[in-house]
Amino acid sequence: MKELFKYPSLFIVIISGAILFSLFIQKSISKEDDVYTLKINEYVENQWYYEVYIGPKLIIKQEIIPGARGKQFFKSKEEARKIGVLVIDKLKSGIMPMISLNELKRYDITFKK
Structure with a gap:
């Protein structure tokens, strides 16, 4: 687990990308x-x-x-x-x-x- 936090900026970019993708998909499927x-x-x-x-x-x-x-x-x-x-x-x-x-x-x- 310590290795994951060795590169905090990479971790933040990956998590941010996943959140943005999720929001994009939610926005796309919310329209009737x-x-x-x-x-x-x-x-x-x-x-x-x-x-x-x-x-x-x-x-x-x-x-x-x-x-x-x-x-x-x-x-x-x-x-x-x-x-x-x-x-x-x-x-x-x-x-x-x-x-x-x-x-x-x-x-x-x-x-x-």
Whole structure:
């Protein structure tokens, strides 16, 4: 724990960023007319990613599998869609849209451990 306070300015920047992101998300989801849209795109064959929009505004462009180690792409459009829908569900619930390894396993996402 002492090591964490060795760089107090870095700690403050990280905490401030998390708070600002949380406020941005809360402000975005508090409007009744906000509509989330999920768009699935393909880089090359068998490499997919998703984008999440609020109205016309892009808020998340997830080019790699979140929570997985290294730069790994979704292997199918369906896998990208599953996690994109999960992220939107979390945003609508006011939850930080982070994806865990357990969620990747639960949704049968193909990735290297």
